[in-house]
Amino acid sequence: MDTPTDFKTLQETVQAALISTTRTANQICAEDLGFHRSFDPTVAAALDRQNARLLALAERLLGNAASSSEAVGPKLPDADAVEGNWREVVDVVDSLLERADTSLDEYTGMVKRLSPGRQESPVPRASASKPFSAFTKLDIAKPQVLFENVPSNDETQPWKPLLTTKPHARIPLDKSLQLVSDKEGTKHYAHPYQQEIEAYQFPSSVYTKADPLPYRPFESTTATLVDTPEALASMLAELKTAKEIAIDIEHHDQRTYIGLVSLMQISTRDKDWIVDTLKPWRRRLECLNEVFADPSILKVLHGAYMDVIWLQRDLGLYLVGLFDTHYAARSLGYPGGSLAYLLQRFINFSAQKQYQMADWRLRPLPKELFEYARADTHFLLYIYDNMRNELIEKSNFSNPDSDRIGHVLRKSKETALQTYEHPFYDAAEGLGSMGWYKMFNKTPAMFSKEQFSVFRAVHRWRDTVARQEDESIHYVLPNHALFTIARAMPTDKPALFNAVQPTPQPLRLRADEVVSVVAKARAEGVNGPEMADVLAEIEGAHPHKPAPAAVAPYVARAAAANSTPQPAPQISQPVRTQTSSFWGKLWNGLWQQQRRPLTTDVQLAVPLPALTAQLFADPADASTLTQQKVAVDPGARAEHAFVRAEERPLEKRDDGIFVIKQLGGGAGRKRKLNDLASERVAESSDSPAGQAGFDDQDDEMAVPDLDAVAAEEKAKMRAERKAAKRLKKQQQQVREGEEENNGSVAPNGDGEDVAEPVPFDYANAPSVLNKPRERQKKGQERGFNPYKKALDAPKGLGRAQKERAGKSATFKK
Numbered sequence: 001m002d003t004p005t006d007f008k009t010l011q012e013t014v015q016a017a018l019i020s021t022t023r024t025a026n027q028i029c030a031e032d033l034g035f036h037r038s039f040d041p042t043v044a045a046a047l048d049r050q051n052a053r054l055l056a057l058a059e060r061l062l063g064n065a066a067s068s069s070e071a072v073g074p075k076l077p078d079a080d081a082v083e084g085n086w087r088e089v090v091d092v093v094d095s096l097l098e099r100a101d102t103s104l105d106e107y108t109g110m111v112k113r114l115s116p117g118r119q120e121s122p123v124p125r126a127s128a129s130k131p132f133s134a135f136t137k138l139d140i141a142k143p144q145v146l147f148e149n150v151p152s153n154d155e156t157q158p159w160k161p162l163l164t165t166k167p168h169a170r171i172p173l174d175k176s177l178q179l180v181s182d183k184e185g186t187k188h189y190a191h192p193y194q195q196e197i198e199a200y201q202f203p204s205s206v207y208t209k210a211d212p213l214p215y216r217p218f219e220s221t222t223a224t225l226v227d228t229p230e231a232l233a234s235m236l237a238e239l240k241t242a243k244e245i246a247i248d249i250e251h252h253d254q255r256t257y258i259g260l261v262s263l264m265q266i267s268t269r270d271k272d273w274i275v276d277t278l279k280p281w282r283r284r285l286e287c288l289n290e291v292f293a294d295p296s297i298l299k300v301l302h303g304a305y306m307d308v309i310w311l312q313r314d315l316g317l318y319l320v321g322l323f324d325t326h327y328a329a330r331s332l333g334y335p336g337g338s339l340a341y342l343l344q345r346f347i348n349f350s351a352q353k354q355y356q357m358a359d360w361r362l363r364p365l366p367k368e369l370f371e372y373a374r375a376d377t378h379f380l381l382y383i384y385d386n387m388r389n390e391l392i393e394k395s396n397f398s399n400p401d402s403d404r405i406g407h408v409l410r411k412s413k414e415t416a417l418q419t420y421e422h423p424f425y426d427a428a429e430g431l432g433s434m435g436w437y438k439m440f441n442k443t444p445a446m447f448s449k450e451q452f453s454v455f456r457a458v459h460r461w462r463d464t465v466a467r468q469e470d471e472s473i474h475y476v477l478p479n480h481a482l483f484t485i486a487r488a489m490p491t492d493k494p495a496l497f498n499a500v501q502p503t504p505q506p507l508r509l510r511a512d513e514v515v516s517v518v519a520k521a522r523a524e525g526v527n528g529p530e531m532a533d534v535l536a537e538i539e540g541a542h543p544h545k546p547a548p549a550a551v552a553p554y555v556a557r558a559a560a561a562n563s564t565p566q567p568a569p570q571i572s573q574p575v576r577t578q579t580s581s582f583w584g585k586l587w588n589g590l591w592q593q594q595r596r597p598l599t600t601d602v603q604l605a606v607p608l609p610a611l612t613a614q615l616f617a618d619p620a621d622a623s624t625l626t627q628q629k630v631a632v633d634p635g636a637r638a639e640h641a642f643v644r645a646e647e648r649p650l651e652k653r654d655d656g657i658f659v660i661k662q663l664g665g666g667a668g669r670k671r672k673l674n675d676l677a678s679e680r681v682a683e684s685s686d687s688p689a690g691q692a693g694f695d696d697q698d699d700e701m702a703v704p705d706l707d708a709v710a711a712e713e714k715a716k717m718r719a720e721r722k723a724a725k726r727l728k729k730q731q732q733q734v735r736e737g738e739e740e741n742n743g744s745v746a747p748n749g750d751g752e753d754v755a756e757p758v759p760f761d762y763a764n765a766p767s768v769l770n771k772p773r774e775r776q777k778k779g780q781e782r783g784f785n786p787y788k789k790a791l792d793a794p795k796g797l798g799r800a801q802k803e804r805a806g807k808s809a810t811f812k813k
């Protein structure tokens with residue numbers, strides 16, 4: 001058949017073939033194949049051949065489909081392998097559908113084809129009805145590739161400030177950019193505005209209490225978007241006339257190695273600006289140092305610890321005259337220190353803080369993100385006025401320890417003096433912001449030598465790939481996946497993908513690299529060092545570094561073992577004293593009295609019997625002790641000694657038969673009857689009648705039949721029980737008759753009728769705890785049901801519908 005050239009014809013042909021194949025497969029599934037296989041061996045052999053053929057064909061198709069994607073084709077040796085590798089089958093099908101969807105969009109013109117280096121997905125437009133998820137986890141083309149100064153992630157030299165000019169300088173720029181060494185001997189550039197910040201004197205308005213200046217209404221105003229050099233110049237001219245400005249930035253670090261300042265918000269008392277910091281000319285924003293470094297303008301920020309570093313790293317901006325409202329909130333003892341709490345406290349404004357984690361690279365900026373960013377600085381100056389007044393009221397300027405506003409200003413200066421440094425990678429000791437050493441503080445783990453070698457090797461691979469691709473290390477490989485790979489040490493790609501679920505895209509594209517890295521590190525780790533030894537060595541070389549939680553006990557033991565033994569200290573104080581100082585002087589020496597020893601004058605109200613060995617011995621041992629004591633003194637018996645049943649006293653009945661006082665039935669009753677029969681024989685032998693039982697001819701005693709005696713006694717006991725039951729029944733009938741007559745009366749000696757009291761029969765009284773349930777009458781209110789509200793809980797889902805063989809609605813018209 002000729003291949004159609006028209007796309008529509010090809011689509012109809014493929015669809016018809018799929019429909020026919022699906023219907024045929026459904027018809028085969030509807031048949032009882034198990035019966036036909038067992039009935040005809042030739043059918044079973046044919047089915048096996050077709051099964052193997054279809055599995056081989058499916059494996060080839062999946063392998064070809066996965067060859068041009070990041071998915072991995074599964075191996076299908078038999079039918080059971082389909083269920084075991086179903087995840088891989090789904091991955092391949094999903095990749096095919098995604099590629100088909102993208103190709104169709106390009107074919108129809110909905111999406112323009114991009115260059116291979118700038119592939120991106122359609123960016124969702126902002127709308128009031130879209131959820132927050134529409135602004136997160138977006139596949140956006142990296143804006144940093146278009147910057148005039150593309151950031152580099154492979155720097156080996158100390159980071160040098162980006163300044164080209166230094167406005168409001170006390171020391172010239174060339175003298176400020178000098179290499180200095182820290183306490184550890186590491187060289188870095190000094191803060192270019194260090195002298196200006198240290199010598200800065202805050203204006204008198206910071207120490208003066210004044211009424212807060214009202215802010216402009218949020219709903220009736222808007223912010224000006226600064227996305228051109230002309231708009232930047234206009235904003236700078238207006239900012240130079242202000243006395244206080246509020247600043248905030250939005251940072252993105254999900255799809256870049258070191259992060260990006262994506263947005264900057266600036267507000268004065270009268271106006272708001274939103275500055276797009278992702279423009280290719282973003283380095284021109286350095287001109288804002290004319291305002292940011294101006295000592296006559298107060299800069300108000302909230303939580304500026306990282307903002308100060310990000311501003312100098314990306315834009316070359318420095319802050320002279322910083323007031324951080326976060327430190328003010330902590331100094332005032334507020335229950336919350338976030339900006340959202342301050343907005344709620346002073347403005348009664350609810351900030352949508354979920355947008356803080358949005359992808360701020362999104363352009364054009366949606367309305368929701370635009371309004372959220374403006375709110376961060378629109379009210380900040382009014383909040384500063386209120387907090388400044390409260391700090392002045394609660395400050396004691398004559399006492400430095402009680403000078404709260406002075407404390408806030410000192411902490412703000414310390415924050416402004418921070419400097420940025422390149423994140424160098426330390427493969428040997430794993431120190432630094434990107435190192436592996438600090439990961440064991442958050443996730444304690446103990447690895448073998450091979451696992452520890454794999455962990456360090458894969459960690460280094462992740463950092464290398466993240467620097468090359470300019471991606472976040474967590475996007476390349478999350479921390480939990482790194483620990484999983486170290487524990488599993490996969491040897492091939494399927495094992496790697498099974499260990500890491502879901503599998504990140506960079507890991508799928510470089511799966512062969514990871515497998516080779518794991519294999520090499522595993523071989524090197526056989527003769528490598530132990531994990532605890534390495535961490536202990538690092539801790540010893542850097543005592544100021546906290547020891548990881550997983551090896552802290554080992555480090556302590558190693559330090560103790562390697563240290564020189566010291567002589568035992570002399571204890572000058574007794575280990576246990578005669579007095580107590582637990583309560584201090586609270587009891588005025590009452591606890592200083594010595595405790596009196598326990599004497600014999602402490603007696604019990606009820607005296608205990610003599611404690612003999614028989615009380616604590618087993619019954620067999622007790623009988624042995626008793627027999628020994630009786631052997632010594634035949635007339636003596638222990639007061640609490642164990643007595644066997646045959647040695648217990650007998651009780652004589654009226655008929656002259658002795659009965660042993662013991663309960664039980666079955667074998668016990670039989671033994672009792674036999675004992676009684678033996679006693680009857682003994683009595684008969686002592687009596688004259690018994691003596692007459694001797695025969696003169698053989699001079700032997702005529703022994704009576706013991707079974708007959710036992711049967712006679714058994715019949716007599718049964719008759720007594722029947723008589724007791726008959727008497728009890730008669731008494732019950734008498735009581736019932738008295739109840740019917742409303743109580744029976746009997747005449748007394750004076751001729752008056754006196755009612756005889758009837759005792760209450762507890763044995764036959766109706767049960768109160770297990771009272772029979774009465775039938776509920778119609779309209780009668782039911783009793784209290786403590787489980788009634790539990791019945792109002794939502795019911796669970798019904799049983800899921802199962803697919804039936806031979807019926808499919810996929811292609812139903």
